Amino acid sequence: MARRLILPYSHRAQAPVACWCQALALACGLLWPMGSVLSPSVYAQTGTQATMTHSTLNQAKLLIETERAEEATALLRRFLATAPKPDLLDDTYLLLGTALHDTQQYGDALKYLQQLQAEFPDSEVTDQGKLMQARTHAAMGNLDLALPILTNLRTRAKDRDIKRDALRLSGDFYAQKNDPLHAIQAWIDEMALETEGQPNSARTRIREFINDISDRKALDRIHETFPRSFPGDLASLRLIDLYIGRGEEHLAVRQIQQFLSNFPTHPQAAKTSELLGTLQAKLKSHQFFVAAVLPLSGKLAPFANETLNGIQLAIEEHKDRAGSPSIGLIVKETESDRPSFLDDFSGLLSNTRLLAVIGPLLSKHLPVMAELTGRAHIPLITPAATLPNVRRLGPYVFSTALTYQLQAKRIASYAIREQGFRRFCILHPDTAYGRELARLFAQEVRQHDGEVIAIESYKEGEPDVSTQLKHMKAEDLKRYGMSVPIDQRKLTRKATKMDRKVLYTPGFDAIFIPGRAADAGLITAQLNFHDMKVPFLGANGWNSQDFARTADSSIDGAVFVDGFFVDSPNPSVQDFVEGYKKRFQTNPTIFAMQGYDAAKLVVDAARKGATSGEAVREQLATQPDLVTLAGPAAFGPDGTLNRPLFLIQIKRGRFLQVN
Numbered sequence: 001m002a003r004r005l006i007l008p009y010s011h012r013a014q015a016p017v018a019c020w021c022q023a024l025a026l027a028c029g030l031l032w033p034m035g036s037v038l039s040p041s042v043y044a045q046t047g048t049q050a051t052m053t054h055s056t057l058n059q060a061k062l063l064i065e066t067e068r069a070e071e072a073t074a075l076l077r078r079f080l081a082t083a084p085k086p087d088l089l090d091d092t093y094l095l096l097g098t099a100l101h102d103t104q105q106y107g108d109a110l111k112y113l114q115q116l117q118a119e120f121p122d123s124e125v126t127d128q129g130k131l132m133q134a135r136t137h138a139a140m141g142n143l144d145l146a147l148p149i150l151t152n153l154r155t156r157a158k159d160r161d162i163k164r165d166a167l168r169l170s171g172d173f174y175a176q177k178n179d180p181l182h183a184i185q186a187w188i189d190e191m192a193l194e195t196e197g198q199p200n201s202a203r204t205r206i207r208e209f210i211n212d213i214s215d216r217k218a219l220d221r222i223h224e225t226f227p228r229s230f231p232g233d234l235a236s237l238r239l240i241d242l243y244i245g246r247g248e249e250h251l252a253v254r255q256i257q258q259f260l261s262n263f264p265t266h267p268q269a270a271k272t273s274e275l276l277g278t279l280q281a282k283l284k285s286h287q288f289f290v291a292a293v294l295p296l297s298g299k300l301a302p303f304a305n306e307t308l309n310g311i312q313l314a315i316e317e318h319k320d321r322a323g324s325p326s327i328g329l330i331v332k333e334t335e336s337d338r339p340s341f342l343d344d345f346s347g348l349l350s351n352t353r354l355l356a357v358i359g360p361l362l363s364k365h366l367p368v369m370a371e372l373t374g375r376a377h378i379p380l381i382t383p384a385a386t387l388p389n390v391r392r393l394g395p396y397v398f399s400t401a402l403t404y405q406l407q408a409k410r411i412a413s414y415a416i417r418e419q420g421f422r423r424f425c426i427l428h429p430d431t432a433y434g435r436e437l438a439r440l441f442a443q444e445v446r447q448h449d450g451e452v453i454a455i456e457s458y459k460e461g462e463p464d465v466s467t468q469l470k471h472m473k474a475e476d477l478k479r480y481g482m483s484v485p486i487d488q489r490k491l492t493r494k495a496t497k498m499d500r501k502v503l504y505t506p507g508f509d510a511i512f513i514p515g516r517a518a519d520a521g522l523i524t525a526q527l528n529f530h531d532m533k534v535p536f537l538g539a540n541g542w543n544s545q546d547f548a549r550t551a552d553s554s555i556d557g558a559v560f561v562d563g564f565f566v567d568s569p570n571p572s573v574q575d576f577v578e579g580y581k582k583r584f585q586t587n588p589t590i591f592a593m594q595g596y597d598a599a600k601l602v603v604d605a606a607r608k609g610a611t612s613g614e615a616v617r618e619q620l621a622t623q624p625d626l627v628t629l630a631g632p633a634a635f636g637p638d639g640t641l642n643r644p645l646f647l648i649q650i651k652r653g654r655f656l657q658v659n
């Protein structure tokens with residue numbers, strides 16, 4: 001049949017700008033709930049001879065175009081009852097599906113649209129029916145049913161306008177699903193199908209969509225996906241606006257520098273360059289500076305940005321205190337593999353008003369940065385590197401990180417001094433984390449005249465550790481464990497499948513399991529099965545709320561150690577959590593806390609009169625009662641901040657602080 005029925009969003013229809021604005025708002029979920037998101041009036045146009053010459057179909061089309069879908073529905077139902085000729089049925093099904101969609105009778109609309117696909121798979125209006133079918137699913141809240149239909153049209157449809165409509169709808173639906181990258185990619189593909197003389201609506205849509213985004217992570221993903229092309233430039237400019245609006249000039253400066261590097265000939269380059277000069281002048285007006293040198297892109301970016309948030313919060317809190325010196329924040333990307341990084345870092349250290357450098361995250365970056373900061377007499381405080389004894393790298397190196405040594409000391413002290421335990425077994429994952437914590441815990445036990453009965457290891461994710469538990473039990477039976485046979489017949493007075501059973505009583509007081517929460521839950525259940533019912537001790541790998549909720553009763557009462565507990569009743573911790581959530585709309589992590597402590601220690605030194613890196617270093621190294629979130633602390637001879645740690649107990653599916 002030489003028929004063609006053009007449905008909503010057809011570029012032949014030339015929908016007015018107002019319709020696009022409404023569609024964008026609807027797609028973003030800003031105006032109405034999902035049930036009515038995509039139910040504006042449908043404007044059905046046709047240039048087909050059959051529809052234009054058939055009075056009933058033509059009248060139905062006009063009724064739909066003039067938003068009188070109920071009348072069109074009644075007319076088309078009467079027409080179907082007359083058993084029309086087969087060559088009119090495909091148009092009839094499509095028009096009826098459209099009219100029913102407009103009157104929100106979505107179930108009936110789908111029935112006729114599916115009938116169109118089944119009876120007329122090769123009709124010229126079938127693809128238009130699929131578009132309407134996708135819109136109907138979406139109007140019913142079933143975006144996951146709509147998108148596969150559109151994907152099929154995007155790849156299979158021969159008609160250019162149908163593909164464009166499918167791409168446009170795909171973008172709208174992905175936007176509704178809060179998936180900006182897929183939405184933008186669909187609209188970019190739509191742009192490629194626009195012909196000369198057609199309005200560049202997809203580009204406009206992308207621009208308006210990005211300008212409405214306030215989620216920094218979403219903008220970062222867009223910027224990273226399109227680093228040197230449209231719409232990465234729009235995401236970068238939007239990020240600059242957000243940073244300035246939130247008073248994060250240091251982040252705005254970094255974003256502007258990236259923008260000018262990636263888009264040197266951009267129409268906004270001159271204006272943005274001028275803004276950079278203004279912000280840099282403002283930053284230079286501070287009396288002193290703290291520098292954060294962190295891996296803000298790549299795999300470590302989430303942890304680095306959490307750390308930076310903590311640093312930023314500490315400095316912002318300092319600004320609110322009357323009479324305090326003005327301290328600015330300088331942010332540098334850790335790119336130690338880039339040839340020019342050391343030159344850039346050396347240039348940063350030449351700033352005579354720099355009080356300290358906070359960074360890096362990884363131990364491998366410490367030596368070279370420690371050497372350069374040492375020469376400049378500026379303290380280097382790592383908020384996350386677990387390298388033991390950072391002081392061996394120089395007198396200006398400090399650490400606010402939670403080290404393995406700190407964890408082992410605290411959990412061993414709790415077990416021996418506070419609980420009176422003397423004998424221990426250790427079951428650890430065969431990883432660097434597990435091996436080191438096991439070694440340090442055993443060392444602490446022996447230094448306190450305790451005894452380690454057995455040490456066994458397992459592979460992370462290993463579901464069955466019965467072999468290791470049997471070895472552990474065998475070692476215990478050689479020393480203190482007891483094994484007593486019990487005749488079941490004497491207890492029950494009847495024969496059983498197991499007439500004799502061995503009752504095992506452990507000779508050790510507790511078992512230390514420094515592994516992941518996912519493994520610990522499985523292991524403790526097996527320990528109980530093997531009659532090794534002793535107190536369980538863990539490390540910060542256990543700090544997962546999912547673990548507390550899903551672990552069975554076998555883990556109840558177990559205690560582990562960590563450097564941060566978001567639900568701590570400690571007033572300082574709660575003030576920090578509340579301030580962080582208000583500022584960044586999420587809970588802080590241990591990385592945020594360690595960054596906060598590092599910055600706050602420098603700020604406090606400045607408030608007490610330190611005006612140089614040497615003076616800050618002196619205060620950090622000699623003060624016995626430095627203020628941290630967890631309580632009074634001091635840096636030890638190894639450069640590690642010896643602060644109070646949190647002992648956390650699992651109790652009925654919840655974490656409770658026990659110290």
